[in-house]
Amino acid sequence: MTSSVVHRALVFGGIVLAGVAVIGSIVGLLAAGTSGLVSALFAAALTALFLGMTTVSIVVAERVTRTSKSMGVYFGIVIGAWLLKFVVFVVVLLVTRGAEWLNPFVFFYALIAAVLGSLVADVVALAGARVSAIPAQTSPAPDAAAEASANPPA
16 A cells, blocks of 8 residues: 555545534534533544554554565554554443443444444545556566577577
């Protein structure tokens, strides 16, 4: 994944999260009062944190594997970050369970909207990118080409 794709995904994800924060806050305020407003903002902030963790893991994985081209290490870093996000999410759910300031219904629906919106933003960013699936052909070194023409096969 190139840095332009990551940048586009961050921009589109930020737009989606801003929309979820604004619309979710208004709907949450109207539906559940102040706790609904806070719940929608908390869901958008949590999604922004996870979006940032994904981006950081991809950038780190690209830099670590730039010289080795090891896909195992690349995906190990990305999946490790995914597992970390899962653990953080479960811990956040356990810590906030029963909190008076959190409306679980508004939080749930705002979180689902933010996650689905982020996925759509990632797909749009990736679909609009021009990332080659086939590596560029490299021409042989000039010395090898000269040697091949000087000594044709028999």
